[in-house]
Amino acid sequence: MTPPPDRDGRILHGFSNNEDAVLVKAPPAGLALVQTVDILGPIGNDARLFGQTAAANALSDVYAMGGRPWSVMNIAAFPSPTAESDTPLSILADILSGAMEKVAEAGAVLAGGHTLDDDLIKFGLSVTGVIDPALAARNDGLCPGDVLILTKPLGTGILATALKAKWPGSGEGESEMYRWTTRLNAHASEVIRATRLKAATDITGFGLGGHVLEMAEGSGVSVELETASLPFMPQVEEFASCGLIPAGTYRNRDYCSCRTTVAEGADELRATLAFDAQTSGGLLLAVPAGRVQEACERLAALGEPAFRVGRVLPLREKKERLVLA
Amino acid sequence: MLIDTRGLSCPQPVLMVYPHLSGTDPVDVLVDNTTSQENVSRAAAKNGWKVEAKEEGDGIVRLELRR
Numbered sequence: 008m009t010p011p012p013d014r015d016g017r018i019l020h021g022f023s024n025n026e027d028a029v030l031v032k033a034p035p036a037g038l039a040l041v042q043t044v045d046i047l048g049p050i051g052n053d054a055r056l057f058g059q060t061a062a063a064n065a066l067s068d069v070y071a072m073g074g075r076p077w078s079v080m081n082i083a084a085f086p087s088p089t090a091e092s093d094t095p096l097s098i099l100a101d102i103l104s105g106a107m108e109k110v111a112e113a114g115a116v117l118a119g120g121h122t123l124d125d126d127l128i129k130f131g132l133s134v135t136g137v138i139d140p141a142l143a144a145r146n147d148g149l150c151p152g153d154v155l156i157l158t159k160p161l162g163t164g165i166l167a168t169a170l171k172a173k174w175p176g177s178g179e180g181e182s183e184m185y186r187w188t189t190r191l192n193a194h195a196s197e198v199i200r201a202t203r204l205k206a207a208t209d210i211t212g213f214g215l216g217g218h219v220l221e222m223a224e225g226s227g228v229s230v231e232l233e234t235a236s237l238p239f240m241p242q243v244e245e246f247a248s249c250g251l252i253p254a255g256t257y258r259n260r261d262y263c264s265c266r267t268t269v270a271e272g273a274d275e276l277r278a279t280l281a282f283d284a285q286t287s288g289g290l291l292l293a294v295p296a297g298r299v300q301e302a303c304e305r306l307a308a309l310g311e312p313a314f315r316v317g318r319v320l321p322l323r324e325k326k327e328r329l330v331l332a
Numbered sequence: 333m334l335i336d337t338r339g340l341s342c343p344q345p346v347l348m349v350y351p352h353l354s355g356t357d358p359v360d361v362l363v364d365n366t367t368s369q370e371n372v373s374r375a376a377a378k379n380g381w382k383v384e385a386k387e388e389g390d391g392i393v394r395l396e397l398r399r
Contacts, residue, residue, distance in 0.1 A: 172343035248378050250346040250371035257367050276374075 008103040011111035017078060022119045029118040031078050031135075039140040043068035045211075046082055046131030050167050050188065050286050051181050054098045058105025059189040061130045064211065064287035066113050069136030070196035071209040071290055073144045076113040077137045081106065081120030084129040094128070102130050105189075113191055144199045144292075147225030148206030153319040154299045155230070158195040158311055159187050159289025161215060161280065162243030168253045169246040176242055183240050188287040194309035195290040202294065202302045210288030214259045215316070216281040218291065220266060220329045223319075231330040232317040234277040247280055255284040266328040278331045293319060333357055337372070338364045338392065346371050349397075353379040359397040362388070369393050 020030035034040070045065040049057050066076050085099045099122075110117060115134070166184040169177040192209060199207050206226065208218050216232065223230040259282035260267075269278045289312075294302045299315075306313040320330070333352060337345035345361070345368040352359050353376060363369045373383045376397045384396040 168343055172347055174343075248374060249350075250373075250375035250378075251343055252367070252371055252374070254342050254365070254367040257370060261366070 008100060008107055010117045011107055011115065013116045017116045018118065031118050034077055034137040037139070038137045041069050041072050041074040041136040041138045041143070042134070044082070044131065044133040046129050047286065049128050050163070051170060051185060053185065054101035055105035056185045056189055058102035058130060059109050060185065060287050061102070062106035062109035062132055063189055063191050065132035065134050066109065066115070067192045067209040067211070067287060067290070069134050070192040071144070071207050072138055073142055073196055073199035073204070073207070074136035074138035075196070076110070076115035076134055078116050078118040078135045079110050080118050080133040082131050082133060083120065083122040084125035084127065085122060086126055086128070087124040098128070106130065106132065109189070109191060113193060142200055142203060144204050144207035146206070146208055146222050149222050149226035149228050149230070149293050149319045150205070150295065151228055151319050151321045152296050153206070153293040154296055154315060155219070155232070155317040155319070156292045156294055156299070156302065157210065157215065157238065157289050157314045157316045158192065158292070158306065159190065159210070160238040160240045160312070160314070161283055161285060161288070162240040163188055163286045163288065164253045164256050164283040165243045165246050165251060165280070166240060167286070168251045169242070172251055174246060174249070174251060180242050180246070183242070187240065192290045194311040195292065195306065197309065198302055198305045198311070199292065201305055202298055204292055204294060204302070206293035208291050210285045210291055212255070212284050214256065214282035214284050215291070216267065216329060216331070217259045217263055219317070220263050223328050227322055229320040229323040229328050229330065230317060231320055231332050232281055233332050234273045234281060236314070236316055237277055237281060238314040239280065243280065244276065247276055252279065253284060256280070256282050259284060263329065266325060267331065268327045268329070269331045273331050281331060334360045334362070336362045337368055338362055340368070342367050342371055346375050350375060353381060356399045361395040361397065362392060363395060364392050369395065
C-alpha cells in the first residue's frame, strides 16, 4: 500500500515508529472541522474497486457539506490468516491500495488506522475535513422553490443484487456500478461552495427518497420527485422488473410510506426504485431557481452530470411530505 | 409444482422460480417475507403470468402463478 502524498506536511509526527496516535497539523484559522465515519461490507467482486468505493463513500459525507477532506483513518475488519481461513491477506492489501488511490485523489493524508479480526470483511474510513462554517451546506436548509439536482444515476442496489444472482448481463452491470461508486463527489462539492448552496446531502443507504424525506422533515417543507426524470444506470430497470430488488430497497420504501404519496399515473417500478439503497451515490443539491443555470454550467464545466429530479414545495399534510409525481 | 422459498432471502427465491416461468404448468410458491413476495410476483408478471396471493397464516403467503 502506498500512502497518499503529504505535500504540505500535514502529518507532524507519523506512525512509522509504532506510534499509536498521529500528530496532524490543524487547519488554517477560521475553518471548522467536519468529521464522519462510514464502513461498508463488500460490494461486487473486485477488492481494489471495493476499496475505492468504500473510500469514496466515506469521503462523500464531507463533500456533501461542501467540505474538503483533510485527513483520514482506515478501519478494516478481516479474517486473520488461519488454517481454516481461505481469504488471502492480499485481498486486504488490494482493498487498502484502492482506498489510498481515492484518498490521494481527494488530497487528504493518511493518519493511521485500525484492523480487527472478523469473519466478515468490512472496510471504511474515518474522515476529517475542513470547511468554512458559514458556507456549510446542511440537511435542513431546503426552501420552497429550490430545484433538486442529482449528480450520479441511481441503481447500485439493483446492480449488486443482479451480480449476487449471477444474472445474465450482470458483469457489465458490475463495471457500470463501479464506474459510479468509485467516483468522488469532489466536483459537486466545489459547486456547493462556488454557488453558495445552503442545502445538500449525499445519496446512500436510505435511497434518494429516504434522504430527501429526511431533508424535507428537517427543513419543514415538502418535496416532489419526478419519477419520469429519475436517472438510472443501464440495465437497472430491466433487472428490477425481473424481481432483482434488494430487501433494503423495499425496507426504505415501506419505512417512508406513511409520509409518501405516489401520484396517480406515476410508474410503480420507478417509484420503488426511488428508494433503491445506494452505495457511494451522488450528491443531491438544492439550488434556488434563479441559480439553476449557473449551478448546471459549473457542474458541466467540471465534467459532472446534473440530473434535475424534483423540487421543494411549501409544507403539505403529513402524507405528502414526499410526493412521487 | 410447489416451490418452498421459506427461510431464503433475495435473490434466491427468484432464482428458484425463474426456470419454471418458461413452461406453462401451474406453479405455487411459498414465501415468508414481502421482498420475496414482491420479487417473485414481478418476475412472474414480466413473463406473462398471473399471480394470486393467498395468506397461509404465520406470515406465510402462497403465490399461485398461472400462465
